[in-house]
Amino acid sequence: MPGVVIVGAQWGDEGKGKVTDLLADDAAMIVRFQGGNNAGHTIVRGDDEFRFHLIPSGILHPDKTCVIGNGVVLDPRVLWGEIDGLRRRGIDVGNLRISANAHLIMPYHVLLDTAGETKLGKLSIGTTRRGIGPCYADKASRLGIRVQDMLDEKILRKKIMAALEPKQQALRELSVQRRKLRKEGEQSSDEAPDPRLDLHAMTEEYISYGHQLEPHIADTARLCWAALDAGQTVLFEGAQATLLDLDHGTYPFVTSSNPIAGAACVGAGVGPADIDEVWGVVKAYQTRVGAGPFPTELHDETGRLMVERGHEYGTTTGRERRCGWLDLVALRYAVRLNRMNALTVTKLDVLSGIDPLRVAVRYRSSEGAVFEEFPYHQSILHSAEAEYEDLPGFEGDITEARSEEELPANARAYLRYVSDFVGVPIRLVSVGPEREQVVWIGDRVPA
Numbered sequence: 001m002p003g004v005v006i007v008g009a010q011w012g013d014e015g016k017g018k019v020t021d022l023l024a025d026d027a028a029m030i031v032r033f034q035g036g037n038n039a040g041h042t043i044v045r046g047d048d049e050f051r052f053h054l055i056p057s058g059i060l061h062p063d064k065t066c067v068i069g070n071g072v073v074l075d076p077r078v079l080w081g082e083i084d085g086l087r088r089r090g091i092d093v094g095n096l097r098i099s100a101n102a103h104l105i106m107p108y109h110v111l112l113d114t115a116g117e118t119k120l121g122k123l124s125i126g127t128t129r130r131g132i133g134p135c136y137a138d139k140a141s142r143l144g145i146r147v148q149d150m151l152d153e154k155i156l157r158k159k160i161m162a163a164l165e166p167k168q169q170a171l172r173e174l175s176v177q178r179r180k181l182r183k184e185g186e187q188s189s190d191e192a193p194d195p196r197l198d199l200h201a202m203t204e205e206y207i208s209y210g211h212q213l214e215p216h217i218a219d220t221a222r223l224c225w226a227a228l229d230a231g232q233t234v235l236f237e238g239a240q241a242t243l244l245d246l247d248h249g250t251y252p253f254v255t256s257s258n259p260i261a262g263a264a265c266v267g268a269g270v271g272p273a274d275i276d277e278v279w280g281v282v283k284a285y286q287t288r289v290g291a292g293p294f295p296t297e298l299h300d301e302t303g304r305l306m307v308e309r310g311h312e313y314g315t316t317t318g319r320e321r322r323c324g325w326l327d328l329v330a331l332r333y334a335v336r337l338n339r340m341n342a343l344t345v346t347k348l349d350v351l352s353g354i355d356p357l358r359v360a361v362r363y364r365s366s367e368g369a370v371f372e373e374f375p376y377h378q379s380i381l382h383s384a385e386a387e388y389e390d391l392p393g394f395e396g397d398i399t400e401a402r403s404e405e406e407l408p409a410n411a412r413a414y415l416r417y418v419s420d421f422v423g424v425p426i427r428l429v430s431v432g433p434e435r436e437q438v439v440w441i442g443d444r445v446p447a
């Protein structure tokens, strides 16, 4: 009864999509359990590149059931675009199932996300502006609209009406504040009613998505139970990552859901005993998009090299990612929070030619206190300086390596150091973007 969670160990973009795609070979079902189209994953298949924001990475396996779980917030316009794009490329999406209980991102969520960030100005979180936060906020306020509501026009209209009023009010207030900030005489379009907030048009639009998506809408928790009870492997695919977790990440510079492994149960509707393995995915160095603390960030040539060589630009927003040395203090924290049994290290090839390779092993606060563990206190984390262990670099093109022995000795030593430091075996190493560019260590599949 193997339930396997795949979780990001850093601030996202670790390459979870590729790992899910590989582990999916031996799975019957792949379930996305949180987040929305703030995520983005790219899968390379020969000359073809696929970019998804909502659809689970397993969709390229026609024999697998792909599930968008109840914990996801779903923008139907984006989902329909992805389904349509896949169909045009001849990919069958007949096995896609969407939880009837997943919450819908509405046009006002997107407007509120953008208006909220604009208001925060310099203090903004750097969200993806996809409406994720306001949608989860409505879910918690019991003002959310769910996938199943798209199947009943009367209910949908009533719920939109109830949710819309406070949003219009909030948006009005935000636009008044903006106007106050504007210079005298500047033209404003804020007074005109925003056509995106028209109750009738919104209801019509979402009813029409309901019709389009109806064949895919299901009681997805039950589908998971059936697969697990039949002894099939189910992969639970997280979006974003541990340090962006709403409760355990670098709050408030986090996303609005829980990407950690424990949340797979809530976001898919299974019990903790259904989870047998947790695979953490960690990049060989560190990246982050958006604002927030980043103790190992580099502002030098090495950082630039990581951006360029690692193509460190967001899949969703195109923003350049901040880059830095691998942070083992944060990784050890992520390992424990998720109780990982296995690690996958991605983008090791990017580090070739960099010497020495530095890894953060502790932090020092501005007062000189030493932190061996990830500090819970935001002020300490914001001003923490990382202290490093220097490891010898490796040279040459490692993208052709397919076994541990084919990796340079110093690359193996780097991996060994990481694994020993956090106490988890590395089971898979990615050495290039292609599906085949991996090195398995030990068993190929989850035990």
Ligand code: IMP
Pocket (backbone or CB within 6 Å): 011, 012, 013, 038, 039, 040, 125, 126, 127, 128, 129, 130, 132, 133, 239, 240, 244, 253, 254, 255, 256, 289, 290, 291
């Ligand atoms: P939100 O999830 O759009 O609300 O953004 C909140 C924070 O999470 C911002 O710093 C985003 O850059 C970050 N974030 C959200 N999704 C991803 C992701 O898939 N990869 C990396 N960062 C993300």
